[in-house]
Amino acid sequence: MTLTERRAQLLSLIIGEYVDTAMPVGSDAIVRRFELPFSSATIRNEMARLEEEGYITHPHTSAGRVPADKGYRYYVEALMQERDLPSEVKQTIRHQFHQAGREEDEWVHLSAAVLARAVENAAVVTLPRTPESRLKRLELVGIQDGAALLVLVLQQARVKQQVLIFPEPIDQDQLTSIANHLNAAFRNLTAGEIRTSQAQLTQMEWHVANAVREIMSASDRGGYDEAYLEGVRNVLQKPEFGTSDKMLNLLEVLEQRNLTKLIPFREISADGVTVMIGAENEEDAMHDYSVVISPYGVPGGISGAMAVVGPTRMRYSQTISTVRFIAGLMSEMLTTYYDEGAPPADRQKD
Amino acid sequence: MTLTERRAQLLSLIIGEYVDTAMPVGSDAIVRRFELPFSSATIRNEMARLEEEGYITHPHTSAGRVPADKGYRYYVEALMQERDLPSEVKQTIRHQFHQAGREEDEWVHLSAAVLARAVENAAVVTLPRTPESRLKRLELVGIQDGAALLVLVLQQARVKQQVLIFPEPIDQDQLTSIANHLNAAFRNLTAGEIRTSQAQLTQMEWHVANAVREIMSASDRGGYDEAYLEGVRNVLQKPEFGTSDKMLNLLEVLEQRNLTKLIPFREISADGVTVMIGAENEEDAMHDYSVVISPYGVPGGISGAMAVVGPTRMRYSQTISTVRFIAGLMSEMLTTYYDEGAPPADRQKD
């Protein structure tokens, strides 16, 4: 299923041209534009073959050719050369990152924004998850007669909070004593282990322990449900839209943030960037879009995913490089700050 | 500047009709639709007067009339009757709220989503802010040799976290001792008071105290900069758009989340709902949109703002009622959980 050298070249040119102009590209146009040593007739013959084999299509007779999903796929797999991002681009991105504070959510949000801007498409970045979180410490702070704030610090610097209502008034001393007892009993346990723990608890303590367990389970359960979405505007600006249904479909999927629908996270290869082109995505609404996905995080530890969503007409090479780079940056940051047990990495490199 | 009874009625009908159909409404159409006891000619005369005075306009000769900003303004001020939301709607909304956990961010996010859905437009809800936060407790949890997680619990159940890097390795006992000392020294102080505090601190403690101060200042400073935005799709679906520039302008403003530009928060009346129609908004990109804003929170205490953004052609009455209701709900929740010193309110009412 490989193409002759010349046909491959031609496909590459067609894709390049179409990605730039968003308009069907004709045989004559391409010959003139690239000063090919063939006539347009020859090119037409070649195009006919490419079309026969499904790499490109025809919107209608007498329009130029447009790459088909299969064409893009071949391009991504065999033709495209992924070149490193120019170092000034890298520099810019790094710079943008360093303006963030040190809160994890902030990083994620920021990385979505930076990614969206860099690739001029929509970007989705999920919050990273740990495989199963362990309790590092809990804290109870009274805020009212019958209410207290429960703060959990989980393994890998994740902090969770919840207001807890007690059936009867309770003072700070009692709260502190409950917290101390539970800290002693549950330190470094997972939600499941807390459930089966044999610790002797008063009723109040049991009330709190329940909440702890629930919060931790919720945090574990949540797969890729929470994510930051940025740059929808970039996609809607593309010329292929005219407030068409396609656009609304996409918005619908994106806004509901039901990302598992959008992005087949399970198919991500653990180490690299995955590209999903047009109808390769099972979700109907995504048939006109491509998705470039990469996991990020610490292997076997805390991890999330980031994705770029845009029309199939996309600068794949640049997009892939950018996703790879930003995923790398995020992984680096997570490793530096959260990979417990690992030696502290060099934190100053800019 | 008041209108005759009949002209006011007519304006009301025109607005009602236009809001429903999004199409210019003609004299004949309105007579037939509402079986008015006048002929279309009479209505035409009245319309001409309304137009003269700026309440309605003409897209072009021989199109029907369209309400102008001034017309909507008059409607909102004098004609519209704000009726209470139907109780089943209230019920639905309350129900949606009760599915939330007890995390503040979650509430805010949820309220934006619920609001957007209820009014079928875009909704923006800012995170609530306290006037000046006081430190209730701080906690240091080691996560690596030279790094620890600093967790602050501020007054009114706000929790802040940051990873802290120490210049040299430090163990949990040291961290705990630092935390204890700082807790004793800074309990219930504001950022400013911490700065001028005379407490004797070791170098390590000083390092932490600095971070505490910074986090607290940042939290105080942040005005309306962080907010949840939902339902952009609802606006883009409205028939008045055709991927026009208007739309992109709006997206630009909304996506950068520069909400102070979008929404003149300072002009909010402290107690009620403010409506800003079309060109009344100084921001150019907002000239075709109206904004309905309400503050929420505890008077003099923790507070934020929520807003609905949609085309000037908007169901003002329903939107205002909905915003008022949801702002009320949020205020109630904040009061219940976070208004320190107040007696615990009845939490079970559904």
Add this chain to the structure above:
DNA sequence: AGTTAGCACTCGTGCCTGGAGAGTGCTAAC
């Protein structure tokens, strides 16, 4: 065999036209 010139054919696009429909403004009569 591969390449190319030539040519008929196909469609989309832009432009014009004309008629239908919706609405207006005005006038004169009620």
Add this chain to the structure above:
DNA sequence: GTTAGCACTCTCCAGGCACGAGTGCTAACT
């Protein structure tokens, strides 16, 4: 003050037409 009537205006849409960009095919050339 209200209304019928009417001329006028403007949009919208369909049809017709010319143009241009592209294709596919064939026959000739290297």
